[in-house]
Amino acid sequence: MKNLVAGLILAALMAPAAYAQQASQPASGEIEPGRFLVYFDTAEATLDFEGIRTVALAAQQYRETGAAQIEVTGHTDTVGSAESNQALSQQRAQVVTDELVRQGVPAPDIATVGRGEEQLLVPTADGVDEPRNRRVEIFVPQPPPPAPVAEVPPPAAVEPAAPPEEEPGPFAFTIGPMYGHNFGETDDGGENDLAGAQLTFSVLPGFLGGVSIKQGVLWSFNGQNDGLTGRSVAALELAPDLGIVRPILGINAGGVYGKGVQDGVVVGPEIGLDITLMRNVAMRAFAAYDYQFRNSGDFDEGILWGGLNFGVRF
Numbered sequence: 001m002k003n004l005v006a007g008l009i010l011a012a013l014m015a016p017a018a019y020a021q022q023a024s025q026p027a028s029g030e031i032e033p034g035r036f037l038v039y040f041d042t043a044e045a046t047l048d049f050e051g052i053r054t055v056a057l058a059a060q061q062y063r064e065t066g067a068a069q070i071e072v073t074g075h076t077d078t079v080g081s082a083e084s085n086q087a088l089s090q091q092r093a094q095v096v097t098d099e100l101v102r103q104g105v106p107a108p109d110i111a112t113v114g115r116g117e118e119q120l121l122v123p124t125a126d127g128v129d130e131p132r133n134r135r136v137e138i139f140v141p142q143p144p145p146p147a148p149v150a151e152v153p154p155p156a157a158v159e160p161a162a163p164p165e166e167e168p169g170p171f172a173f174t175i176g177p178m179y180g181h182n183f184g185e186t187d188d189g190g191e192n193d194l195a196g197a198q199l200t201f202s203v204l205p206g207f208l209g210g211v212s213i214k215q216g217v218l219w220s221f222n223g224q225n226d227g228l229t230g231r232s233v234a235a236l237e238l239a240p241d242l243g244i245v246r247p248i249l250g251i252n253a254g255g256v257y258g259k260g261v262q263d264g265v266v267v268g269p270e271i272g273l274d275i276t277l278m279r280n281v282a283m284r285a286f287a288a289y290d291y292q293f294r295n296s297g298d299f300d301e302g303i304l305w306g307g308l309n310f311g312v313r314f
């Protein structure tokens with residue numbers, strides 16, 4: 001009876017120590033990318049549930065990374081002789097290798113080795129039961145990290161191009177001084193001079209030319225009947241566009257009236273030069289001759305004109 005009681009007391013005293021030893025057993029698993037640890041009980045080479053699960057994770061990672069080879073290295077603690085621990089580490093490594101093969105890893109892709117108690121995870125004296133040293137390490141090489149992608153600098157801000165300047169339109173409005181000499185002031189002859197200004201509105205819609213309307217306001221002098229004179233004509237003009245210059249050859253038709261002229265219809269040629277001085281600014285120099293129909297047959301009794309006009313093109 002006394003022996004039974006003593007046995008029960010001894011068992012009760014040893015139970016907490018055994019429980020503490022079991023509780024201190026580390027858990028198998030992946031400790032960093034590509035590195036797995038599988039732990040074993042003392043002097044054992046059998047995989048528990050956590051060990052099998054860890055080996056399965058290593059096999060899955062082998063397939064996902066496309067690694068060329070897996071390294072399996074067995075280890076022991078320092079309990080027992082070096083020779084027995086070397087053999088035990090090889091047994092543990094082989095158990096893990098067999099499980100990797102069962103999980104689909106080709107045997108030629110597995111490098112298996114036992115290190116015994118040579119490479120302790122936790123350095124200890126000889127004969128120390130250290131659970132963290134009773135392990136198998138599985139190493140799955142990881143693919144190199146992707147090369148850093150050079151940052152593409154943002155495109156430089158591009159200032160919007162200035163809109164092209166609009167070309168001047170086909171219309172021109174000019175005004176300027178005008179001088180004339182009349183070789184037939186009256187039906188009986190006589191000469192006089194006329195000076196004033198001319199207002200011209202031109203339309204040059206095409207390359208070759210256009211039309212113009214001209215209104216002159218002048219003063220007749222040096223003749224028999226000095227005073228205010230008017231000249232109103234329309235012109236059909238040949239004016240080829242040569243860039244900033246348009247040479248002009250046209251025909252005027254209209255009438256003169258007032259002092260110092262024979263009231264009536266006039267027709268005659270005109271030559272000139274239309275120059276674009278700057279954007280939308282025009283100058284027209286011209287010379288014209290008006291034949292006065294009242295002087296029938298007398299072509300030399302017309303009016304000779306000259307002038308210089310300035311204005312805008314739009």
